[in-house]
Amino acid sequence: MKQFKPVPLLSLRRVGVGLLAATTLFSMVACSQNTNSNTSASSTANPNDVTLTVRGCTPQNPLLPTDTNETCGGNILDASEAKLIHYNSTTAAPELDIAQSITTTDAITWDIKLKQGYKFQDGTEVKAQNFVNAWNWGAYGPNAQLNSYFFAMIKGYDDEQCTDAKCSTKPKADTMSGLKVVNDYEFTITCSSPTSNLETRLGYTAFAPQPDSFFADTSANKANFTKAPIAAGPYQVTQVSDTQFTLKKFAGYSGKYPGVVGTLIFKVYTDMNTAYADVVANNLDLDDTIPSDDLVGNLWQKDLVQADGSPRNGSATTGVIDVLSFAPAKVDPGMADIRIREALSMAIDRASITKTVFNGARTPATGWVSPVVDGYKAGACGQWCTYDAAEAKQLYQAAGGYPGGTINLWINGDGGHGPWATAVCNSIKNTLGLNCVVQTTPDFATLRDKINNRQLTGMYRGSWQMDYPSIENFLTPIYATGASSNDTDYSNPTFDSLLKQAAAQTDPDKANEVYQQAEALLGKDMPTTPLWYRATQFGWSDKIKSIKMTPFSEFDFGSVVLN
Amino acid sequence: MTEIVTAATPRPDEPASREQARSLWTDAWDIMRRRPIFWIAMVLIVVFVLMAVWPALFRADNPLLPNMCLLERARQAPGVGGSAFGFDSQGCSIYDQTIYGARASILVGIITTIVASVFGAILGTIAGYLEGWVDAVLSRIADVFFALPLLLGAIVIMTALPTPSSPSTGNYWLSIFRVVLAMALLGWPYPFRIMRSAVIQVKPNEYVLAARALGASPLRMVTSHVVPNSLSPVIVVATNDLGSYIATEATLSFLGVGLPSWIVSWGGSISNASSLGLIRQAPFMLLFPSLFLCLTILSFIMLGEVVRDALDPKLR
Numbered sequence: 001m002k003q004f005k006p007v008p009l010l011s012l013r014r015v016g017v018g019l020l021a022a023t024t025l026f027s028m029v030a031c032s033q034n035t036n037s038n039t040s041a042s043s044t045a046n047p048n049d050v051t052l053t054v055r056g057c058t059p060q061n062p063l064l065p066t067d068t069n070e071t072c073g074g075n076i077l078d079a080s081e082a083k084l085i086h087y088n089s090t091t092a093a094p095e096l097d098i099a100q101s102i103t104t105t106d107a108i109t110w111d112i113k114l115k116q117g118y119k120f121q122d123g124t125e126v127k128a129q130n131f132v133n134a135w136n137w138g139a140y141g142p143n144a145q146l147n148s149y150f151f152a153m154i155k156g157y158d159d160e161q162c163t164d165a166k167c168s169t170k171p172k173a174d175t176m177s178g179l180k181v182v183n184d185y186e187f188t189i190t191c192s193s194p195t196s197n198l199e200t201r202l203g204y205t206a207f208a209p210q211p212d213s214f215f216a217d218t219s220a221n222k223a224n225f226t227k228a229p230i231a232a233g234p235y236q237v238t239q240v241s242d243t244q245f246t247l248k249k250f251a252g253y254s255g256k257y258p259g260v261v262g263t264l265i266f267k268v269y270t271d272m273n274t275a276y277a278d279v280v281a282n283n284l285d286l287d288d289t290i291p292s293d294d295l296v297g298n299l300w301q302k303d304l305v306q307a308d309g310s311p312r313n314g315s316a317t318t319g320v321i322d323v324l325s326f327a328p329a330k331v332d333p334g335m336a337d338i339r340i341r342e343a344l345s346m347a348i349d350r351a352s353i354t355k356t357v358f359n360g361a362r363t364p365a366t367g368w369v370s371p372v373v374d375g376y377k378a379g380a381c382g383q384w385c386t387y388d389a390a391e392a393k394q395l396y397q398a399a400g401g402y403p404g405g406t407i408n409l410w411i412n413g414d415g416g417h418g419p420w421a422t423a424v425c426n427s428i429k430n431t432l433g434l435n436c437v438v439q440t441t442p443d444f445a446t447l448r449d450k451i452n453n454r455q456l457t458g459m460y461r462g463s464w465q466m467d468y469p470s471i472e473n474f475l476t477p478i479y480a481t482g483a484s485s486n487d488t489d490y491s492n493p494t495f496d497s498l499l500k501q502a503a504a505q506t507d508p509d510k511a512n513e514v515y516q517q518a519e520a521l522l523g524k525d526m527p528t529t530p531l532w533y534r535a536t537q538f539g540w541s542d543k544i545k546s547i548k549m550t551p552f553s554e555f556d557f558g559s560v561v562l563n
Numbered sequence: 564m565t566e567i568v569t570a571a572t573p574r575p576d577e578p579a580s581r582e583q584a585r586s587l588w589t590d591a592w593d594i595m596r597r598r599p600i601f602w603i604a605m606v607l608i609v610v611f612v613l614m615a616v617w618p619a620l621f622r623a624d625n626p627l628l629p630n631m632c633l634l635e636r637a638r639q640a641p642g643v644g645g646s647a648f649g650f651d652s653q654g655c656s657i658y659d660q661t662i663y664g665a666r667a668s669i670l671v672g673i674i675t676t677i678v679a680s681v682f683g684a685i686l687g688t689i690a691g692y693l694e695g696w697v698d699a700v701l702s703r704i705a706d707v708f709f710a711l712p713l714l715l716g717a718i719v720i721m722t723a724l725p726t727p728s729s730p731s732t733g734n735y736w737l738s739i740f741r742v743v744l745a746m747a748l749l750g751w752p753y754p755f756r757i758m759r760s761a762v763i764q765v766k767p768n769e770y771v772l773a774a775r776a777l778g779a780s781p782l783r784m785v786t787s788h789v790v791p792n793s794l795s796p797v798i799v800v801a802t803n804d805l806g807s808y809i810a811t812e813a814t815l816s817f818l819g820v821g822l823p824s825w826i827v828s829w830g831g832s833i834s835n836a837s838s839l840g841l842i843r844q845a846p847f848m849l850l851f852p853s854l855f856l857c858l859t860i861l862s863f864i865m866l867g868e869v870v871r872d873a874l875d876p877k878l879r
Contacts, residue, residue, distance in 0.1 A: 273839060291838070291839070291840065293839055293840025293841050294839065295840070296638075296841060296844045297844045299843060299844065352634045352635065353634065356635075356637045356654075357634070357652075406729050406730060408728070408729070418824075419652065422824075423634060426632040426633075426653060426654075427634075429629045429632075430630045430633065433629050435627075435730065437729060437730055438824055438825075440819070
């Protein structure tokens with residue numbers, strides 16, 4: 001699940017921020033002196049000889065598409081994998097990549113034809129069997145792949161699952177009955193229930209095909225394969241170590257989205273301040289994590305300029321939404337009254353906070369769905385997401401106030417969330433007169449544990465990064481009854497049935513319309529309150545003239561223009 | 564020769580002359596009050612203690628109340644908008660925060676010093692007076708704690724102790740004592756060692772032997788003869804340590820493991836202000852709490868120096 005992940009760019013402890021702030025200051029001063037020595041590099045060089053260093057972080061798991069659900073590994077895999085679908089790097093709209101066509105008549109049975117001659121990096125051809133086998137392997141319970149739930153809509157998925165946590169009895173089947181190979185270049189997917197946005201989902205990392213050599217590898221959790229993974233994308237992973245990942249351009253790449261430069265090196269940084277100092281000093285070519293403090297007063301835009309004064313920084317709206325979850329009524333009875341939740345939501349001055357704390361790096365949210373996805377409609381949250389001190393106070397008093405007079409706002413301490421959480425708390429305190437305290441857990445895992453065990457009262461932060469660009473991905477996994485990331489125990493039968501209806505539509509526009517009706521219900525029930533939509537700020541070195549960032553907060557290496 | 568006899572054996576009811584009555588403490592006071600640095604330190608300490616006890620005296624408002632932090636005035640420079648020290652990144656008055664931050668820092672410093680010194684001194688007296696295996700055991704235990712670096716050990720202890728979550732008076736004191744416990748646990752071996760050696764030094768003196776010959780109980784000997792005469796080095800050490808405890812508390816809060824965020828403290832304020840971007844944009848946010856912290860530590864260390872000079876017979 002890419003659910004509520006810590007913003008990896010901010011995965012720094014407070015310990016680190018303070019101590020390193022001082023060292024960065026010095027290193028920046030030191031580095032700035034040798035800036036001029038490498039400015040004139042590569043103006044006429046062959047792009048194939050150019051190496052770009054990219055800020056990376058340590059993947060949680062080996063580089064397996066079905067086992068990578070965080071961005072550290074995901075960024076590397078997305079540069080090296082090709083899938084049936086490629087998301088447009090500007091609009092996130094699905095475009096056919098390995099697939100020749102994807103067709104359905106009832107949103108249940110899907111027929112997928114492949115392009116012929118699409119090559120893996122070991123020279124073998126991508127065939128239907130490579131998809132079917134990879135998905136069967138990824139969904140198979142005993143393989144314990146983190147992304148296996150992505151295959152849950154395929155018929156026969158349940159037969160592949162373990163019956164208990166230890167998997168003491170083997171599942172009934174090791175293949176899914178819903179996947180059938182027609183011939184080398186065609187296969188069919190049968191879903192267990194209508195899934196109107198299947199095509200959009202197929203671009204997610206988990207749906208990547210695997211070459212025959214993957215299945216030949218008998219080592220535990222494919223350890224040998226993941227040391228030098230073979231994929232079908234524009235870059236091949238040639239070196240995997242603790243400190244860096246080297247990717248070389250794949251000469252035989254068959255798709256429409258080739259890379260520009262010859263080599264990419266993902267350098268592992270544990271501190272975003274160091275990465276930032278390095279990109280300012282042109283020692284790092286691509287940095288997708290600008291520390292929030294350097295956003296203050298647009299400092300980063302002054303730091304990151306080319307010698308001729310043109311910018312070497314950018315900002316892209318991405319499919320991430322930050323929400324504030326309200327504790328379920330059975331954990332915190334004080335939250336049961338909807339007027340309390342509405343008053344709290346109205347008491348947050350989103351416009352001021354995004355402007356002052358985030359310096360415009362966030363946009364105030366008006367609903368529960370990110371604006372970059374298909375099906376987005378503004379305003380589902382309505383008046384409750386608009387700051388109105390007088391009405392908030394009135395509602396709050398009418399509801400009799402929050403018992404105890406002090407409300408908690410829970411955040412994880414390793415994600416740089418302190419400043420906005422304090423600002424939200426101050427906004428609530430100033431508007432409602434309710435004392436609001438920011439509670440910090442040492443790290444993200446602790447916060448998740450406490451949320452999963454339903455130990456937290458008051459409010460807690462949640463961020464959702466989309467897996468695939470569809471309105472559905474912002475609703476079903478988080479708000480459907482019993483869904484995997486339903487942190488607030490939200491349950492509304494009407495909402496659930498609307499989701500089912502929408503999934504059964506074969507016309508995407510109709511489906512979106514029904515999803516929007518479901519989203520509107522969230523505005524009536526307020527299980528969470530939307531805070532803001534994210535934009536990712538990024539910077540590059542003077543080797544590069546420009547580069548695009550996708551709505552998935554990843555660099556589009558095909559869009560690199562060298563200086 | 565009557566004069567000599569009179570002088571040698573004064574009548575019990577005759578008031579002792581001024582010269583004879585001079586104790587160690589009157590001597591020390593005489594030395595201290597002649598040192599300007601003593602008065603500078605004392606003035607600063609009185610100001611900071613007043614700040615801790617009675618922040619309203621300095622016309623500061625409680626920064627935790629509603630409407631004290633307004634985003635629209637975030638990062639305003641000193642003098643603009645009515646705050647002498649400016650506003651921080653959340654739009655809270657830095658002046659209010661700095662004045663209110665004194666309380667936690669000074670409380671933690673003083674209580675830790677008292678707890679560590681009293682505890683260390685009592686154990687030191689026991690070890691020094693009894694000697695033998697008691698001394699051996701206590702000294703080895705002290706060595707164990709002495710080997711742990713104060714800051715690192717305190718971080719470990721603070722992380723292990725549960726954090727009081729919601730703001731209330733009870734939890735305020737609980738949070739203070741949490742820090743005190745962590746630092747006192749690692750700080751007591753120092754006064755312990757000093758006290759132990761002082762007691763061992765004092766024990767063979769004639770007046771102690773005389774008291775023993777007169778049949779005084781061990782408790783009486785310790786309380787009225789040994790301890791009063793071995794206390795001064797511990798006092799010197801305690802005064803000096805006070806400053807370093809305040810500094811350690813600030814460091815712990817800076818690192819986010821000391822006082823919780825809902826207690827205003829200098830360490831917390833410095834932590835909030837010390838990111839690179841803010842240092843470049845709003846340096847005053849860092850300056851004022853740091854300045855106050857430095858001055859407090861400095862004043863206690865200056866006092867410690869003066870006290871040491873006054874009490875140390877070798878320096879007279």
